[in-house]
Amino acid sequence: MEASHAHAHDDHHHAPTGLARYFTTTNHKDIGSMYMWFSLIMFFVGGFMALVIRAELFQPGIQIVNPDVFNQLTTIHALVMIFGAVMPAFVGFANWQIPLMVGASDMAFARMNNWSFWLMPPAATLLVGSFLVPGGAAGSGWTLYPPLSIQGGISVDMTILAVHIMGASSIMGSINIITTILNMRAPGMTLMRMPMFVWTWLITAYLLIAVMPVLAGAVTMLLTDRHFGTHFFNAAGGGDPTMFMHIFWFFGHPEVYIMILPAFGIISHIIPTFARKQLFGYSSMVYATASIALLSFIVWGHHMFTVGMPAAGNLFFMYATMLIAVPTGVKVFNWIATMWRGSITFETPMLFAVGFVSLFTIGGFSGLVLAVTPVDITLHNTYYVVAHFHYVLFSGAIFSIMGGAYYWLPKWTGHMYDETLGKLHFWLTAISFNITFFPQHFLGLAGMPRRIPDYAPQFTEFNQISSIGAFLLGFSQLLFLYVVIKCIRGGAKAEAKAWEGAEGLEWTVPSPAPYHTFETPPQFH
Amino acid sequence: MADMSATLAQRNALMARKLLIIAGMMGCFGLALVPFYRQICEVTGISQSRIVAQSASGSVDPTRDVTVEFVASNSNGLGWTFEALNPIVQVHPGQQTTVRYRVVNTTGHRVVGQAVPSYAPSQAAPYFKKLKCFCFDQQTFAAGEARDMQVVFVVEPDLPTDISRISLSYTFFDVTAESGGKS
Numbered sequence: 177m178e179a180s181h182a183h184a185h186d187d188h189h190h191a192p193t194g195l196a197r198y199f200t201t202t203n204h205k206d207i208g209s210m211y212m213w214f215s216l217i218m219f220f221v222g223g224f225m226a227l228v229i230r231a232e233l234f235q236p237g238i239q240i241v242n243p244d245v246f247n248q249l250t251t252i253h254a255l256v257m258i259f260g261a262v263m264p265a266f267v268g269f270a271n272w273q274i275p276l277m278v279g280a281s282d283m284a285f286a287r288m289n290n291w292s293f294w295l296m297p298p299a300a301t302l303l304v305g306s307f308l309v310p311g312g313a314a315g316s317g318w319t320l321y322p323p324l325s326i327q328g329g330i331s332v333d334m335t336i337l338a339v340h341i342m343g344a345s346s347i348m349g350s351i352n353i354i355t356t357i358l359n360m361r362a363p364g365m366t367l368m369r370m371p372m373f374v375w376t377w378l379i380t381a382y383l384l385i386a387v388m389p390v391l392a393g394a395v396t397m398l399l400t401d402r403h404f405g406t407h408f409f410n411a412a413g414g415g416d417p418t419m420f421m422h423i424f425w426f427f428g429h430p431e432v433y434i435m436i437l438p439a440f441g442i443i444s445h446i447i448p449t450f451a452r453k454q455l456f457g458y459s460s461m462v463y464a465t466a467s468i469a470l471l472s473f474i475v476w477g478h479h480m481f482t483v484g485m486p487a488a489g490n491l492f493f494m495y496a497t498m499l500i501a502v503p504t505g506v507k508v509f510n511w512i513a514t515m516w517r518g519s520i521t522f523e524t525p526m527l528f529a530v531g532f533v534s535l536f537t538i539g540g541f542s543g544l545v546l547a548v549t550p551v552d553i554t555l556h557n558t559y560y561v562v563a564h565f566h567y568v569l570f571s572g573a574i575f576s577i578m579g580g581a582y583y584w585l586p587k588w589t590g591h592m593y594d595e596t597l598g599k600l601h602f603w604l605t606a607i608s609f610n611i612t613f614f615p616q617h618f619l620g621l622a623g624m625p626r627r628i629p630d631y632a633p634q635f636t637e638f639n640q641i642s643s644i645g646a647f648l649l650g651f652s653q654l655l656f657l658y659v660v661i662k663c664i665r666g667g668a669k670a671e672a673k674a675w676e677g678a679e680g681l682e683w684t685v686p687s688p689a690p691y692h693t694f695e696t697p698p699q700f701h
Numbered sequence: 702m703a704d705m706s707a708t709l710a711q712r713n714a715l716m717a718r719k720l721l722i723i724a725g726m727m728g729c730f731g732l733a734l735v736p737f738y739r740q741i742c743e744v745t746g747i748s749q750s751r752i753v754a755q756s757a758s759g760s761v762d763p764t765r766d767v768t769v770e771f772v773a774s775n776s777n778g779l780g781w782t783f784e785a786l787n788p789i790v791q792v793h794p795g796q797q798t799t800v801r802y803r804v805v806n807t808t809g810h811r812v813v814g815q816a817v818p819s820y821a822p823s824q825a826a827p828y829f830k831k832l833k834c835f836c837f838d839q840q841t842f843a844a845g846e847a848r849d850m851q852v853v854f855v856v857e858p859d860l861p862t863d864i865s866r867i868s869l870s871y872t873f874f875d876v877t878a879e880s881g882g883k884s
Contacts, residue, residue: 350720351717354720355716355717358716359712360709360713385723385724387727388724389725390728390730390734405879408735410874412776412815412874412875413876416738419734422738423735426731426734427731484821487824
């Protein structure tokens with residue numbers, strides 16, 4: 177940090193210092209760091225809510241929070257984790273890495289980049305602050321289904337406004353990312369020679385531009401139903417609550433892939449580095465990512481098999497959903513083939529990547545189970561679904577974020593992180609994650625519904641195992657915070673190419689990456 | 702790459718404009734889903750909210766029995782009692798049947814309600830023809846008023862044979878505020 181400060185002063189005499197630097201910065205590395213810190217803070221906020229939920233579920237009956245507050249916690253936990261933790265983390269990676277990876281000096285629209293970030297804290301404040309208004313936060317679930325979201329109090333309006341602001345931020349961020357990638361690549365870097373992380377973000381950014389406006393439209397209609405006498409979803413006036421579900425999930429399913437495609441990109445860098453082999457099947461990886469993105473637009477109905485669609489509709493959404501397993505399988509097999517006969521070492525990023533490949537695949541398979549309409553009709557709204565999406569989001573998205581952070585921390589800070597503590601963090605996380613979420617499969621199969629603070633006594637043991645795992649998992653993440661702070665403050669000096677097997681333009685600049693890089697575009701070979 | 706003479710800033714601005722247009726088009730697409738959805742429901746006959754009188758067609762099929770269940774519920778905050786007086790009836794397809802619902806306004810003030818029907822299974826909806834129904838209009842009840850209301854219906858003979866039981870649920874919504882001067 178000190179070094180980069182000094183560097184900034186040498187180069188730019190009028191760069192503000194202290195807090196003002198972060199309010200006014202247009203530097204992609206500063207903004208990337210702010211996104212990462214914001215994401216980590218929101219991760220702990222959302223994690224705290226999850227622990228209150230798990231504490232309540234430790235025993236049957238109502239002990240800690242009343243059912244209203246429980247519903248509010250599940251709603252805001254999800255919104256905070258999705259829009260506050262996972263998405264900003266990937267945008268943080270994009271800000272730091274895309275200019276470094278394509279050899280650009282900064283993002284295409286540096287000022288808009290600053291604005292994209294500074295929209296996030298007010299939105300998060302609205303979201304989390306809604307707990308303090310009369311009636312408490314929105315309790316409709318993160319999907320904001322009517323009629324609950326029409327009946328709710330002022331907190332629903334705050335949530336809708338927060339979603340609008342975060343959507344605007346995402347669209348601006350996406351415009352920035354696409355323009356940077358398409359217009360500012362180093363000479364010689366053709367599209368099919370771009371690093372995988374850049375490819376996955378290019379596709380993700382298009383998904384964001386395609387579906388964020390649809391979500392904005394849906395929540396705007398909710399708002400007018402609530403306050404301006406329209407009847408889009410209000411059955412009393414001839415509206416249809418089911419229509420909200422269709423529009424919401426038209427956004428919601430691509431959103432799921434928005435949260436996993438950049439993860440695929442990060443993993444596609446870590447595995448080749450530590451297997452010391454080229455990524456197996458680069459072009460099939462690109463096509464698989466694009467296929468997943470395209471398919472994501474025609475599978476939304478699998479979130480609502482139980483609303484009474486015609487059998488033909490159910491069948492279409494079932495087969496379309498199963499089809500996604502094909503490109504996803506291509507990616508998983510490519511990662512395994514990359515490791516096959518490689519000279520593998522298991523530093524912390526590689527541990528997270530291997531953990532990702534194994535555990536994400538479990539989540540993928542439980543998703544395939546849920547894709548089968550008759551099975552889903554039984555399992556809909558049970559803990560099986562909760563287990564499924566935590567396997568793809570925690571051991572998918574979050575594992576890749578953790579792995580990516582360990583992988584690029586030497587480049588960002590100039591220091592190697594503490595490898596022993598990093599490995600300890602991985603093992604604590606991986607083990608407690610499975611203690612937390614694996615029993616939830618059994619709970620769901622046995623019929624325990626999600627989003628309910630109480631449960632029948634026969635579910636007690638598995639819930640207690642899950643809650644103990646959750647507390648272990650939550651507190652293990654404090655170790656991550658400690659490792660990151662320790663790495664920023666000092667540690668072994670990182671070389672420009674911090675990992676023996678690493679490839680890419682970002683490893684050609686010194687560590688820590690100077691405040692300004694690639695002022696003249698590098699030649700890409 | 703088409704225009705090499707343009708500066709990077711110009712090319713970036715052009716790209717941003719194109720992407721903004723895509724975002725705007727997707728916003729319009731999201732709003733267009735509303736009429737599109739209604740159209741789909743109309744065409745496929747799964748519209749749950751058809752509230753206009755229809756005429757019956759076809760003859761009675763005495764060889765088939767269909768069980769029709771009637772359910773009554775109030776939406777949040779509607780302070781009256783609402784019950785189905787004939788909760789289960791056996792009908793032959795094509796046979797015209799009348800059932801009654803009763804509302805007692807237990808509140809101390811005038812209430813205007815609108816009932817919205819919902820079918821299970823939803824595939825039965827197109828075959829369930831209502832000749833007369835209290836759900837066609839808003840219903841006004843003075844304070845303390847009690848009234849019985851009719852549903853006259855026919856289940857069409859071409860109802861798919863795998864459906865032998867239909868549930869029809871009415872939910873009453875309080876529309877007093879919106880009905881305003883009308884009473």
